[in-house]
Every structure is written in structure tokens, then in C-alpha cells.
Amino acid sequence: MLITIVTPSFNRADKLPNLYSSLCRQTKKDFIWLVIDDGSTDNSKNIIATFNHKEFPIQYIYKENGGKHTALNVAFREVTTELLFIVDSDDVITPDAIETIEKDWESVKGKNLCGISYLRGYSETEVIGDEHPVNYAIDTLINVRFNQNVTGDKAEVWKTCCLKDLQFPEYEGEKFISESILWIKLAKKYKMLFVNKIIYITEYLEGGLSDTGKPLRFRSPKCMIDGSLETMSEHFTWKWRIKETLLYIVYCKFDGRGFMEMIKCPYKSLVMLCYLPGIALYYYWKKKYQLS
Numbered sequence: 001m002l003i004t005i006v007t008p009s010f011n012r013a014d015k016l017p018n019l020y021s022s023l024c025r026q027t028k029k030d031f032i033w034l035v036i037d038d039g040s041t042d043n044s045k046n047i048i049a050t051f052n053h054k055e056f057p058i059q060y061i062y063k064e065n066g067g068k069h070t071a072l073n074v075a076f077r078e079v080t081t082e083l084l085f086i087v088d089s090d091d092v093i094t095p096d097a098i099e100t101i102e103k104d105w106e107s108v109k110g111k112n113l114c115g116i117s118y119l120r121g122y123s124e125t126e127v128i129g130d131e132h133p134v135n136y137a138i139d140t141l142i143n144v145r146f147n148q149n150v151t152g153d154k155a156e157v158w159k160t161c162c163l164k165d166l167q168f169p170e171y172e173g174e175k176f177i178s179e180s181i182l183w184i185k186l187a188k189k190y191k192m193l194f195v196n197k198i199i200y201i202t203e204y205l206e207g208g209l210s211d212t213g214k215p216l217r218f219r220s221p222k223c224m225i226d227g228s229l230e231t232m233s234e235h236f237t238w239k240w241r242i243k244e245t246l247l248y249i250v251y252c253k254f255d256g257r258g259f260m261e262m263i264k265c266p267y268k269s270l271v272m273l274c275y276l277p278g279i280a281l282y283y284y285w286k287k288k289y290q291l292s
Contacts, residue, residue: 001057002102003031003157004081005093008071012089013042020051022092022201028099032057032081035089036074039065067175069168069223076163083115084160086179090203093155094124097199101157104195111138114190115158117145121198128152128202132194141187144194147237155200162186169226176216177223184230215289221255232267245270249278250285 005023009016016035023033033056037044040062048060063074072086083105087093094100104116120128129152132144144150166182186192217224228248232241249271252262263271285291 003083004079006075008068009089010038011042013044013047015090025095029056034059036071037062038071069177085157114162114186116193118155119198120200131196135196137194171222174220176220181227221251224251245274246278250282253282
């Protein structure tokens with residue numbers, strides 16, 4: 001097996017059959033499906049038990065609820081295949097997704113890349129956000145996604161060994177962190193292949209992570225501080241560095257940190273420059289979202 005499809009899931013028993021059906025429709029089925037159940041209280045386990053394991057190997061791991069990033073940490077430790085493809089429980093992949101990944105990976109296998117970035121779509125023909133600037137380019141995720149302002153969620157396939165030494169930070173009581181924190185860490189060391197092909201269909205559900213937005217981030221300030229510090233580095237354009245510094249200040253305030261603690265970071269000058277507008281932004285969002 002070349003690929004493990006990793007699905008973190010929480011109370012998505014009603015959605016998992018749709019994803020399973022899309023996996024059954026794959027033109028190539030030499031993959032493993034690993035479901036990390038993040039403490040579901042519905043009948044997710046029973047639903048997965050009804051799926052035909054002869055179509056492809058299905059692995060199921062149950063853990064205490066801690067947020068998607070903690071489920072992915074489990075996956076990074078467990079996966080043994082060369083590639084790892086994160087597919088959310090409420091989404092599906094196109095019938096030729098696995099075949100496409102295998103073909104493209106074979107073409108770049110000797111180039112020491114950390115993975116491949118494909119497109120997500122609302123359908124097989126409607127792209128979410130922007131396409132990559134150059135099809136089949138080899139570059140870093142920072143240069144393509146951030147510094148060239150490419151918008152929209154993408155479908156990334158990762159080389160598993162590059163993830164083995166990485167883990168999302170975990171803090172008690174915090175259940176959200178942007179996945180980009182790890183992808184940025186990888187982009188500071190490796191390049192990847194960018195392909196303008198939709199292999200992943202996304203449905204943005206009410207109550208999902210994409211829908212709950214900023215308040216969810218403000219309730220996980222320590223995690224988000226770690227993420228902002230990655231994006232404040234010199235690898236990014238000044239536009240991104242200023243934006244993330246403002247967010248860093250906001251998250252620090254939600255975490256109860258004062259000015260002296262905020263400037264104890266590698267980017268003291270940036271924090272001092274952005275401090276007052278960052279504080280204003282904090283009070284604006286605190287009032288807007290009625291956060292204590």
C-alpha cells in the first residue's frame with residue numbers, strides 16, 4: 001500500500017457512509033482507510049463496522065475528544081505507508097483521486113519532496129478559491145499559498161516520514177489549531193509538487209470547523225500563538241508578517257498575557273510596532289463575539 005487516507009471524525013456517523021462510498025468508487029483501491037474517532041458519542045463505531053473491509057483495509061482508532069489536531073497526532077504516529085492523505089469525515093474524493101496521486105508521486109519520487117498539493121472543489125468542476133499559479137510546479141507551500149496569495153482550501157498529500165517527527169501542540173482545554181502550522185514547518189525544509197486538478201470535494205457544514213470561525217480560535221489561544229509565531233518569520237512577505245503579528249497580540253490577550261510577556265519572542269520589534277492596533281483589534285473582536 002502506498003497511501004493511507006486519514007479521517008479524523010467526531011459525531012459524523014451520518015456523513016461517513018458518503019465518504020466510504022466515494023472510496024469504494026476509486027479506480028485503484030490499493031490504499032488503507034484509517035478513521036481516528038475523536039471521542040464520538042453517536043454510533044460512528046457501529047456504522048464503520050458495517051462497511052465492507054474486503055474493498056480495502058479499514059482501521060479504526062478511538063480516542064478521547066481533544067480536537068482534530070490531536071486526532072492527527074495519533075495518525076502521524078500510526079501510519080506506516082509512504083503517503084498520508086487527510087480527508088475529513090464530511091467530504092468525499094473523486095473516483096480517480098488515488099490513481100492520480102500514485103501517478104504523480106511516481107513522477108517526482110526521487111526529488112525529495114514532502115508531498116503534493118491538489119485542488120479542492122465544491123464539485124468536480126468548481127474550484128474552491130484559486131488554482132495554483134503554475135501547474136505541476138515544484139516550490140514551497142509558503143511561496144505558493146502565502147506569498148502569492150493563493151486562496152481556498154487545498155488537498156494536500158504528505159510524505160509520511162516527513163511528519164513522523166512533527167506533532168501539533170496540545171494544550172489542556174484547547175481544541176483547535178490551524179493545520180497550516182505543521183505545513184509551514186515542512187515548507188521551511190522541503191518543496192512540494194503543485195497540481196491543478198480537483199481530487200477532493202468539500203461540503204462546508206453548519207457547525208463544522210470552517211463554520212465556527214474566529215471564536216473557536218480565540219478559545220484556543222495557546223495553540224494559535226504557536227501558529228502565528230511560525231508565520232511571523234522572514235520566510236513570509238511583510239503583509240503576512242504584520243497580519244500574523246496582529247493576530248499574535250490578539251491571541252496573547254485572550255491568553256491573559258501582558259506586554260512584557262508578548263515581547264519575549266523572536267520578533268520583539270514586530271510586536272512593539274503592532275502592539276496598539278493589535279490591542280484595538282482584540283477589544284473589537286471580544287465585543288463582537290461576546291467573549292469573556
